[in-house]
Amino acid sequence: MRHLFIVNPVAGGKDSRKDAVKAAIAAAMEKRGEPFEIYETVGVMDAAEKVKREAIRGDELRVYACGGDGTLSECAHGAAGFKNCAVTHYPCGTGNDFVRMFGPDAPLFSDLEALLDGTAAPVDIIDVNGRMCLNIASIGIDARVGLDVHKYSNLPVVGGAGGYVISLLVNVVKGINRPFTVRAGDVERTGKFALISACNGQYYGGGFNPSRTASPEDGVLDILIVRAVSRLTLARLLKYYASGQYAKFPEIIEYVAGRRLEVESDREFSVSIDGEALYTKRAVLRLIPGGVNFIYPRGCRKVTELVKMTAGTN
Numbered sequence: 012m013r014h015l016f017i018v019n020p021v022a023g024g025k026d027s028r029k030d031a032v033k034a035a036i037a038a039a040m041e042k043r044g045e046p047f048e049i050y051e052t053v054g055v056m057d058a059a060e061k062v063k064r065e066a067i068r069g070d071e072l073r074v075y076a077c078g079g080d081g082t083l084s085e086c087a088h089g090a091a092g093f094k095n096c097a098v099t100h101y102p103c104g105t106g107n108d109f110v111r112m113f114g115p116d117a118p119l120f121s122d123l124e125a126l127l128d129g130t131a132a133p134v135d136i137i138d139v140n141g142r143m144c145l146n147i148a149s150i151g152i153d154a155r156v157g158l159d160v161h162k163y164s165n166l167p168v169v170g171g172a173g174g175y176v177i178s179l180l181v182n183v184v185k186g187i188n189r190p191f192t193v194r195a196g197d198v199e200r201t202g203k204f205a206l207i208s209a210c211n212g213q214y215y216g217g218g219f220n221p222s223r224t225a226s227p228e229d230g231v232l233d234i235l236i237v238r239a240v241s242r243l244t245l246a247r248l249l250k251y252y253a254s255g256q257y258a259k260f261p262e263i264i265e266y267v268a269g270r271r272l273e274v275e276s277d278r279e280f281s282v283s284i285d286g287e288a289l290y291t292k293r294a295v296l297r298l299i300p301g302g303v304n305f306i307y308p309r310g311c312r313k314v315t316e317l318v319k320m321t322a323g324t325n
Contacts, residue, residue: 013045013073014045014048017076018077052078056085058089059086062090073306074096074099075126080215083285086098091299091302091303092303102121108212109285111213112212114317114321119310125309125311129306131304133301136211136227139282142284145212146212147210148209151207152187153283156179194272202238203239205239205240207235208235209233209296210225211227213225221253230301231298232270232272232298238264272295
């Protein structure tokens with residue numbers, strides 16, 4: 012078995028953290044005496060290409076995404092379809108949203124020894140026009156806000172959180188709703204919509220939790236279609252959408268469980284794929300059940316088990 016550690020040098024914005032991560036990995040692997048490589052990415056989708064190149068060799072390969080959700084997504088893209096390859100997250104980014112859904116077991120992903128002793132199992136992944144998405148793909152106001160954050164967060168005195176606020180304000184002023192044709196399962200809708208999200212995981216955008224029941228282990232996407240809303244309604248709705256309480260607004264938010272989502276428009280729109288941008292006039296999102304192998308740290312429970320436990324306490 013080989014171990015490949017993909018390190019994103021800009022994740023979290025702290026170079027000193029990167030050096031500490033690399034030192035911890037080297038110490039742990041030298042003690043184990045197993046073959047390993049630490050690879051530092053140099054650009055967008057470099058991680059995906061590196062993982063694919065290594066997986067195609069055919070021997071057993073374990074990949075550790077040492078960065079944020081974007082790094083994990085790229086690694087999953089490269090590993091998808093290879094039975095000999097499994098991927099996991101050693102979170103070093105800012106949001107680290109994918110592992111949040113493991114609740115009390117999420118800290119285990121930061122335990123390198125627990126990860127190295129972990130168990131691999133197939134999980135679902137979303138194909139979005141050929142680009143793989145492990146967590147959540149979204150279209151609409153939330154995607155535009157999230158993708159534009161970097162334009163403002165690096166400005167003097169602004170910072171990351173301030174960048175999100177500015178991006179939200181700018182995009183709300185530009186207009187919340189956009190015209191789409193949406194097809195999901197037996198549902199087809201045409202008109203203006205605020206946002207559409209396809210949830211394989213539960214969290215995105217630094218802690219938004221649109222679906223409390225989404226799981227990459229159940230073979231189903233939780234699809235949320237938010238109809239056109241005013242600025243006032245969006246302000247009222249946002250906290251409920253962000254905490255998985257969409258059922259309180261059935262006249263605005265439509266839930267569909269399915270494996271396929273199509274969104275079309277006569278103008279180009281952005282799709283946020285685990286925080287990375289895709290621009291298109293037609294997005295086809297197709298769930299691939301068991302499409303990638305994922306490593307659960309030693310002692311970590313499955314998401315479906317945690318969802319059942321949570322449901323029993325509500």
